[in-house]
Amino acid sequence: MKTGKTGLELIKKYEGFYSKPYLDPIGIPTIGYGATYYPNKVKVTMKDKPLTGKEASELLVQMLKVYENQVALLVTKPINQNQFDALVSFTYNLGATNFGKSTLLKKINVNPNDPTIRQEFEKWNRAGGIVLNGLTKRRKDEAALYFS
Template identity: 70%
Template sequence: MKTSKKGLDLIKSFEGWFPKPYLDPIGIPTIGYGFTYYLPSRVKVKMTDKPITMPQGNEMLKEILTNYENDVKRLVKKPLNANQFDALVSFTYNLGATNLGKSTLLKKVNVNPNDPTIKDEFMKWDKAGGKVFSGLVRRRKAEADLYFTK
């Protein structure tokens, strides 16, 4: 399974597009659609890096998303529909596979992917650096809404 256009659009809308390096809300150098490293080298983004073009960013996003898609496929033990998959890929892209792997969200998905309390589990992940961010609240709501879209 691959992330659909709906999932890509969700990720892009929350990450935003930044051709030049910037510091994310917790001070991590970031570029493009929220990239903190480059592929295939895995070299971390530095504030002194040159800008990238949108075509480069779109290619990087496709390449990087493969890692997160594979993480979701590896961790989720139950069949998912495309919207559920896309929502979990967005979540994992933002928070990482380690956080998905240790989450109650994943535990509930692996018991019953249609459990309505899964929505509440998305909403618990609204902090960065220990602080609640309104952007993360909106993102988790959008992911949960996508997850439960038939």
């Protein structure tokens, strides 16, 4: 599966576009639509050259392949496009390690339609131990997409 248009728009909405490198809420150099590294595995630095909108979109699509593959490997039950898109957004934001050890994944792998999955998304709203409104909204939107 590949991320659909709805999933891509959700990720772009919450990551936002930044042409120049910036420090994310926990101090990690980031560029474009939330990229912390490039397809060649080189980490973003604060000295990297700015990206155009087109370059950032292309980088996002390239980077999503990694997260799409991770979701496909970790989820053992059949899921639909909206569920896949929501999980790719979640994994892009939090990483496959966090997704892989989450109760969210455990519940999906038992029953992808379990209504308590919504609450599992919403638990992941902190960065550096601090609840962030943007993450709270993102998790609600991911859960809504997952169940749409």
